[in-house]
Amino acid sequence: MRLIIKALEHMKVLTVANRKGGAGKSTCAAHLASEAVRSGLKTILIDMDPQKTLEMWWGKRDEENPYLIDTNANDLPKSIETLREKSFDLCIIDTPGDASQNAISGIKVADLVIIPSKPTAPDLSAIGRTISMVEESNKAFVFIITQGIVRAKATLQAASVLSQFGTVAPAVVSNRTAYATAMGLGSSACLLDKQAEGEIQQVWDFVKARLFEEQKSNKKKLTT
Numbered sequence: 469m470r471l472i473i474k475a476l477e478h479m480k481v482l483t484v485a486n487r488k489g490g491a492g493k494s495t496c497a498a499h500l501a502s503e504a505v506r507s508g509l510k511t512i513l514i515d516m517d518p519q520k521t522l523e524m525w526w527g528k529r530d531e532e533n534p535y536l537i538d539t540n541a542n543d544l545p546k547s548i549e550t551l552r553e554k555s556f557d558l559c560i561i562d563t564p565g566d567a568s569q570n571a572i573s574g575i576k577v578a579d580l581v582i583i584p585s586k587p588t589a590p591d592l593s594a595i596g597r598t599i600s601m602v603e604e605s606n607k608a609f610v611f612i613i614t615q616g617i618v619r620a621k622a623t624l625q626a627a628s629v630l631s632q633f634g635t636v637a638p639a640v641v642s643n644r645t646a647y648a649t650a651m652g653l654g655s656s657a658c659l660l661d662k663q664a665e666g667e668i669q670q671v672w673d674f675v676k677a678r679l680f681e682e683q684k685s686n687k688k689k690l691t692t
């Protein structure tokens with residue numbers, strides 16, 4: 469008899485990291501969380517940054533999903549195991565803009581690391597330090613260009629520079645006031661700006677495929 473066993477629906481962990489401050493980590497984490505919820509995923513946030521930007525955004529929301537838990541660098545692996553048993557689909561971890569234990573512990577539990585980067589020379593020339601930090605934990609990563617000026621040469625050049633080191637998301641998170649406004653309101657720029665909605669949806673579709681496609685291909689056929 470042939471049994472087709474569906475792979476266990478494991479929760480995926482998405483960690484947002486960049487050792488450079490102000491790269492757009494918390495803004496990406498919040499907006500991807502909003503899209504994940506819109507796609508029907510039961511999502512939980514962990515804010516490993518003592519600045520608590522993501523937690524402040526979450527605190528302004530009325531909806532239950534995304535959920536949020538507090539933990540620390542030591543307890544994070546255990547917290548993730550507990551969440552896996554609680555039927556969450558996705559955990560999004562925001563990390564501080566440094567190489568502290570809080571940042572490293574967030575990377576260590578990730579299925580995929582997102583590295584947001586501004587398309588500027590100082591940010592691009594510092595990116596190697598973040599890549600090394602992620603590679604030390606042997607984690608898959610992708611880049612997202614953030615705060616890009618629409619149609620500016622620097623934005624296109626940044627994609628070409630970053631693509632030498634890894635995959636770059638197919639859409640740029642552009643510099644739009646809607647993102648900063650949404651962060652202050654606990655909302656999403658997608659509800660305030662059609663163009664932001666378009667680019668965030670493209671970035672989310674790309675991230676979602678990276679995170680969950682492997683799970684589909686892991687379906688196992690067993691014979692008895």
Ligand SMILES: Nc1ncnc2c1ncn2[C@@H]1O[C@H](COP(=O)(O)OP(=O)(O)OP(=O)(O)O)[C@@H](O)[C@H]1O
Pocket residue numbers: 486488489490491492493494495496517519521563564565614615616641642643644645647648649651
């Ligand atoms: N796409 C964007 N358009 C306009 N402003 C943005 C965008 N992304 C981020 N910002 C603004 O840039 C600043 C830094 O963004 P954010 O807090 O997301 O970066 P971060 O990498 O989390 O910073 P930190 O390292 O301090 O945690 C914030 O004021 C935010 O509102």
Ligand SMILES: [Mg+2]
Pocket residue numbers: 493494495517521522562563564
């Ligand atoms: Mg932040």
